[in-house]
Amino acid sequence: MISDPGGFDDTPLLVAGGPPSNSLGGGRRRSKLHGRRAIAVSAASTVVLLGVLAALFFYAPGSAQVRETFFNIPDARTAFLGNPRGGIFSELDALLINIELFLSAEVLILILAMVIAMVRQLSGPVTFPLRMMAIAYTDFFRGVPLLLVVYAIGFGVPALNLAGVSTQPVWVYGLAALVLSYSAYVSEVYRAGIDSVHPSQVAAARSLGLSHGQTMRSVVIPQAVRRVIPPLLNDFISLQKDTALVAVLGIIEVNRAAGIVSSTDFNYTGYTVGAFLFLLLTVPMARFTDWLIARDRRRRQAGVAH
Amino acid sequence: MLASLPPPDTNLALQMEGVRKSFDRNLVLSDIDLGVAPHEVVCLIGASGSGKSTLLRCINLLEDIDQGRISFFGEEISAEAVDVNQLRRQIGIVFQSFNLFPHMTVLQNLTLAPIRVLGKSRPQAEAEADALLGRFGLLEKRKEYPDRLSGGQQQRAAIARALAMQPRVMLLDEVTSALDPELVAEVLNVIRSLAKAGMTMVIATHEMGFARDIANRVCFLDGGVILEQGTPEQIFRQPQQERTKRFLQSLTEAGRL
Ligand SMILES: Nc1ncnc2c1ncn2[C@@H]1O[C@H](COP(=O)(O)OP(=O)(O)O)[C@@H](O)[C@H]1O
Numbered sequence: 001m002i003s004d005p006g007g008f009d010d011t012p013l014l015v016a017g018g019p020p021s022n023s024l025g026g027g028r029r030r031s032k033l034h035g036r037r038a039i040a041v042s043a044a045s046t047v048v049l050l051g052v053l054a055a056l057f058f059y060a061p062g063s064a065q066v067r068e069t070f071f072n073i074p075d076a077r078t079a080f081l082g083n084p085r086g087g088i089f090s091e092l093d094a095l096l097i098n099i100e101l102f103l104s105a106e107v108l109i110l111i112l113a114m115v116i117a118m119v120r121q122l123s124g125p126v127t128f129p130l131r132m133m134a135i136a137y138t139d140f141f142r143g144v145p146l147l148l149v150v151y152a153i154g155f156g157v158p159a160l161n162l163a164g165v166s167t168q169p170v171w172v173y174g175l176a177a178l179v180l181s182y183s184a185y186v187s188e189v190y191r192a193g194i195d196s197v198h199p200s201q202v203a204a205a206r207s208l209g210l211s212h213g214q215t216m217r218s219v220v221i222p223q224a225v226r227r228v229i230p231p232l233l234n235d236f237i238s239l240q241k242d243t244a245l246v247a248v249l250g251i252i253e254v255n256r257a258a259g260i261v262s263s264t265d266f267n268y269t270g271y272t273v274g275a276f277l278f279l280l281l282t283v284p285m286a287r288f289t290d291w292l293i294a295r296d297r298r299r300r301q302a303g304v305a306h
Numbered sequence: 307m308l309a310s311l312p313p314p315d316t317n318l319a320l321q322m323e324g325v326r327k328s329f330d331r332n333l334v335l336s337d338i339d340l341g342v343a344p345h346e347v348v349c350l351i352g353a354s355g356s357g358k359s360t361l362l363r364c365i366n367l368l369e370d371i372d373q374g375r376i377s378f379f380g381e382e383i384s385a386e387a388v389d390v391n392q393l394r395r396q397i398g399i400v401f402q403s404f405n406l407f408p409h410m411t412v413l414q415n416l417t418l419a420p421i422r423v424l425g426k427s428r429p430q431a432e433a434e435a436d437a438l439l440g441r442f443g444l445l446e447k448r449k450e451y452p453d454r455l456s457g458g459q460q461q462r463a464a465i466a467r468a469l470a471m472q473p474r475v476m477l478l479d480e481v482t483s484a485l486d487p488e489l490v491a492e493v494l495n496v497i498r499s500l501a502k503a504g505m506t507m508v509i510a511t512h513e514m515g516f517a518r519d520i521a522n523r524v525c526f527l528d529g530g531v532i533l534e535q536g537t538p539e540q541i542f543r544q545p546q547q548e549r550t551k552r553f554l555q556s557l558t559e560a561g562r563l
């Protein structure tokens with residue numbers, strides 16, 4: 001029997017970095033003073049910068065005209081709420097289409113990209129054609145502009161007249177284009193995550209008798225996924241705004257609705273409203289991603305890996 | 307050439323015959339013959355780079371060999387058709403760098419393979435894991451993640467994880483080399499208890515004092531061959547080969563013997 005001398009059990013392996021408590025207190029006081037000053041300085045410089053930009057905007061020779069065509073208040077109202085009698089769609093309603101598109105696209109992308117990444121992980125001559133296809137897939141869809149993929153699928157697939165495939169509602173083609181294109185990127189993100197798991201983890205799992213599949217599922221993927229969440233969210237931020245591209249298929253999402261408002265009012269305010277709505281989606285996601293990255297960094301520095 | 311070999315010795319737990327292994331052009335094991343009887347403890351000593359780790363990894367089929375034959379209780383395991391997963395359940399290996407799974411608690415580390423590979427129920431696997439953790443003084447750490455443990459605790463957990471598969475042979479690869487000196491003893495004590503319980507072990511080590519008192523046999527590896535082997539007494543007191551003498555001499559000068 002081996003009994004552990006109590007001392008070892010109480011010794012933490014890694015102590016969070018930082019000086020002993022008394023000097024920490026001093027440091028904190030100093031940084032608080034420093035902090036107040038820093039806030040004042042940054043507030044002042046922000047006000048100055050915004051002031052300069054505003055001055056440039058308002059004193060530009062064409063300022064009045066731009067304000068009229070891009071920032072027209074009554075037109076903004078119409079763009080937000082729509083005008084059923086005038087055949088104008090509410091951009092706020094249209095935003096729901098964008099949200100539905102990117103939410104369903106995200107789920108499908110996470111799955112398809114994982115399948116592609118797994119196929120590229122396979123080894124051995126039997127699976128060579130599969131691997132080649134996966135490589136060709138990622139090369140192709142990362143190389144072709146998304147807009148062209150939207151056109152090709154939105155107009156090409158219906159023209160094929162394939163039973164069942166060619167008679168879907170338009171949004172299905174839009175969604176398919178987004179999923180196909182983004183899965184190529186996301187599979188690379190997954191792959192980088194898988195590669196970042198040290199080979200000794202695989203050796204440890206295999207030495208316990210786990211198969212390749214079990215090792216991937218229980219040991220490699222869980223560690224990889226944790227590490228790729230921030231870059232994954234980054235890709236999803238651009239996915240959110242790229243849902244605007246399906247407008248070319250005639251789907252009434254924000255971009256399309258903005259186009260309709262603008263051409264009816266002969267005014268670009270509808271697009272300004274559209275931009276604002278996209279920011280409403282993407283900015284929280286961007287802040288969340290940064291917060292996750294910062295939290296990860298703090299934890300790594302404290303020696304906690306999860 | 308293989309056809310001319312007699313059948314493997316069924317009295318040996320492990321048998322390596324004419325094993326050769328190279329990485330690209332680098333011949334790492336050039337002609338290894340090594341038999342390990344059941345309940346025997348064999349220590350591999352030798353300079354860094356002499357091939358100790360590679361030898362252990364070949365036994366566990368983590369590396370393919372180029373030539374020769376490896377047998378496990380009389381059955382050839384270096385053949386193409388061997389089910390490696392089936393074999394690895396029976397041979398435990400512990401690495402210098404612990405390699406615990408960082409995203410799992412100590413308990414999950416111990417139960418993963420028994421549940422997934424042996425098909426044990428979770429309650430049974432956990433009960434067995436707890437018994438091992440209790441034996442190794444780690445019961446309070448069962449719900450901790452590895453990075454909350456000291457190096458010595460992590461290495462004991464890694465040994466327990468290998469034992470949870472109830473292997474017939476254990477391979478230990480310099481399991482104390484990554485530890486702070488004050489944590490070495492607790493790990494060596496665990497290994498001593500295994501030897502006492504009759505576990506068949508092949509141990510690569512730099513701890514000569516430990517090798518001297520735990521090994522039934524010591525093998526000195528040099529340039530990919532077992533240059534000299536014998537009882538600890540023979541190797542440490544009356545080494546025959548010049549290179550063995552020089553290796554031991556260098557350790558004495560470094561204060562490690
Ligand atoms: N995966 C590998 N690829 C290439 N060379 C390797 C690999 N593993 C070990 N070697 C080489 O094999 C030799 C023996 O290494 P190793 O078995 O680790 O020795 P030891 O454990 O005795 O220090 C070294 O020269 C090392 O560089």
Ligand SMILES: [Mg+2]
Nearest residue numbers: 358359360480
């Ligand atoms: Mg080694």
